[in-house]
Amino acid sequence: MILIVSQHAGEHSTEEVIDWLDHKKADYFRLNGNDLIEHCNFKIDVANNEATLSFPEREIELSKVKAFWYRRWLSGAYHYSKYEELMDTPFNKMRFSQKLNSELLKIKEYLRSSQKEKPWLSNMEKVKVNKLDVLQKAKKYGISIPETIITNSKEEVIKFKNEHGSIIVKAISEAMMLSKNGTSYSAYTAILTSEIIESLPDKFYASLLQNTVDKEYELRIFYLEGDFYGMAIFSQNDNQTSVDFRQYNHQKPNRRVPYKLPKSIEDKLTLLMKDLDLNTGSIDLIKSKSGDYVFLEINPVGQFGMTSGPCNYYLEEKVADFLIEKSA
Template structure:
């Protein structure tokens, strides 16, 4: 049986793959991370290697052949329940106690969730949970890409205003973006996304002498951007002409819904695909979404990789039908594992 790990929130590629699995009458189960939040029923039976869901569904490890990790719990849902405390006048000591206890519960939650994953540790994972969302270090990936021979932007991490000023002077134009992930902050119904931003000389002048360590990169003058999705050594790429719109020129995720960017199928040179496949192999990944830039000098510049990044836009805009391809692959892998088990028994 195929086990799909996701969450309750909208993720159309997951839903479409499930539609294809249903169309082919494949055996599968979907397990949502939201079912294991602190206010839900949870049971992990270590001796019998089973997980019982919030709805009483029993999932036995022996019945699972393939695990497709798509999503789990949204970062904004990883919280404990201190709403009532906000209405009270807490002292600093009390607030620190609440913060410390909250961190403790987060660690407890992370540990038992990892225990759920361990129930299925002997199965084929796409990708492995140890490499899934949040567990890939952006700086490590850049270093590995450079070692493989890929071009990367000039990059520094610093807490010094002086160093940023020198970096800006040396590179002409620079940007900043998160070292970890580009999450959103929700406040009073508004969402503040962490987009990539250009850093001007005036911005630097306004910096304090020391600040929280931040990542800065040379701004790459691009002809277009490339989003590449890799699934088990198969490479699918799309060119995005984000530079034609001021709104999306720095970060294509700052979508212009009125006048969307142009997206077209794209074929990377074989040597560039080979570098990406080697990078995935070095990272112990069997899938991932990769961002590249084709710069004004004709170079392919690697930016970053997300093990569970969005691929729906690549599938739809390029008519790759990736959801059908992935569904068929999951079915083939599951059938292959079943035949192997029958031979062994």
């Protein structure tokens, strides 16, 4: 049996893999983080390392699960929105939400630790990678990275821009997304112009700066247990997407084509993934106009449909086959 550990919404890649599992008549079950609150009765016997999840349609014994796929778990805002009426101040609502999240987090961590000897696609303990640590390790394995600094000083920003000419600013951790009145807003990588720098205070919140890489095209690479499925994105041909292709132009989408990395780059990326203890993930690179492959970051649990569809890789079926093989 396969257990898919996920969240209840926003999981397009997960749902398409499940379609293939259904087609292949695989034995699987999907456990969303909110199921432990809303949809099942469960008992975890810690002393005997036994756990049973009782749903109306099925009872799951963890001892009978042969393979796991970790996607995500629970939206950080879940408890805040669900129980906000219990608290009368924003601070208490936030603290209460954080406490409930931490309680469920410990259950999730125990799920992994108690079953860690079994096959897992995506190591639950490693999916929250530190972007800075990953950049440093990439360089250790001979992979080019942008010049990168973190600073809170306007003076240092000016020095960095004078040294590199064009520079960008991006999130140190994951990019934030907000919603209002049915519209979503996301933080993007952006050019830090002289005008923006001039408007900065002398000290500001810590920010990550990198030199702008003169790119020929961007690369999104899906990695699955030693295999690479690459896609070139010609984002630089459109001013809207030239800095960050995630600022999608839906009227005139970027051209996207299958791409094969040089073996020397694949070998270095394989060493990096093994060092990070990741057997899958989406890797972002830039092919520079000088011919260099410049590493940007890894998303261990990113959606991979955007690579699968345009390149006809059928990654959803490949993931399903991987899980079926590991659960045999």
